[in-house]
Amino acid sequence: MKEKEIVQLIAAGAADMMGPAMVMLLAGGVSVIMTNTQTLDTILHAMEQLITGASAGAFAVVTLLANIPLAFLIPSSSGHAALAMPMLSPLADFAGVSRPTAITAWSLGHGLALLASPTNVVVGGGLAIAKVGYDQYLRFVWPLLAGLMVVAAAAVAIAATLG
Amino acid sequence: MSEPTASAAAPPESRKWTFEFPSAVTTLVIVSILVWLAALVIPAGQYARDADGSPIPGTYQRIESPLTSGQRVEQLILAPVNGIYGLLSPVRGFVDTGTVGRLFGWRR
Numbered sequence: 001m002k003e004k005e006i007v008q009l010i011a012a013g014a015a016d017m018m019g020p021a022m023v024m025l026l027a028g029g030v031s032v033i034m035t036n037t038q039t040l041d042t043i044l045h046a047m048e049q050l051i052t053g054a055s056a057g058a059f060a061v062v063t064l065l066a067n068i069p070l071a072f073l074i075p076s077s078s079g080h081a082a083l084a085m086p087m088l089s090p091l092a093d094f095a096g097v098s099r100p101t102a103i104t105a106w107s108l109g110h111g112l113a114l115l116a117s118p119t120n121v122v123v124g125g126g127l128a129i130a131k132v133g134y135d136q137y138l139r140f141v142w143p144l145l146a147g148l149m150v151v152a153a154a155a156v157a158i159a160a161t162l163g
Numbered sequence: 164m165s166e167p168t169a170s171a172a173a174p175p176e177s178r179k180w181t182f183e184f185p186s187a188v189t190t191l192v193i194v195s196i197l198v199w200l201a202a203l204v205i206p207a208g209q210y211a212r213d214a215d216g217s218p219i220p221g222t223y224q225r226i227e228s229p230l231t232s233g234q235r236v237e238q239l240i241l242a243p244v245n246g247i248y249g250l251l252s253p254v255r256g257f258v259d260t261g262t263v264g265r266l267f268g269w270r271r
Contacts, residue, residue: 039202
């Protein structure tokens with residue numbers, strides 16, 4: 001391989017990471033806006049009121065469920081994390097849920113959504129290659145997804161309750 | 164970058180859909196603008212922080228917003244830059260590129 005070709009391939013490989021990088025910096029920018037306008041703490045305060053009554057297990061399950069629609073909007077897990085974590089980590093502290101458990105709940109919510117999300121490149125591309133319609137795929141896969149969601153919710157609830 | 168997959172997934176099946184879901188980048192630009200608009204309305208406030216930078220429950224206080232309207236517009240424009248290069252100043256509680264410190268130190 002020629003020297004110029006190698007450099008070109010390296011540049012082409014780096015270009016592939018540009019899309020995820022743009023998602024990351026924009027998601028980071030959203031929480032920066034909230035931090036710099038000092039509104040992040042106001043939102044945390046509003047949620048603190050909701051959380052104080054709830055049990056740790058309920059908080060973990062709600063974390064899992066609340067992150068599913070977010071994962072549809074932002075299929076990139078790094079971007080989703082950059083957006084959600086500045087708010088999720090103090091909330092987990094308030095609810096008395098350990099940070100690893102909160103991240104597990106977030107990660108399960110994100111992963112479950114991606115199994116069915118039409119915005120996920122793997123689902124969209126895979127279905128196109130297999131020549132299966134998206135509605136057909138959903139009808140086939142929903143019992144599995146429902147089962148996985150129940151198992152995941154039970155797992156994070158138990159983890160959060162045991163601390 | 165997602166151009167080839169989009170066109171590969173598009174052909175006959177999704178012709179029925181008139182609504183094409185925007186990519187994550189477009190979604191986040193819209194979300195940024197919505198959050199920025201919401202921040203105009205939501206009052207500013209602050210928690211006291213412990214040594215790790217975690218907020219202490221029950222110490223929330225309303226404060227006057229420190230930003231002028233010009234600075235608010237600046238925040239919207241610079242948000243992506245601050246999102247990747249910005250660091251949280253522990254003194255001012257402000258994320259910008261003028262702060263020197265730990266990488267990703269602002270992600271509490």
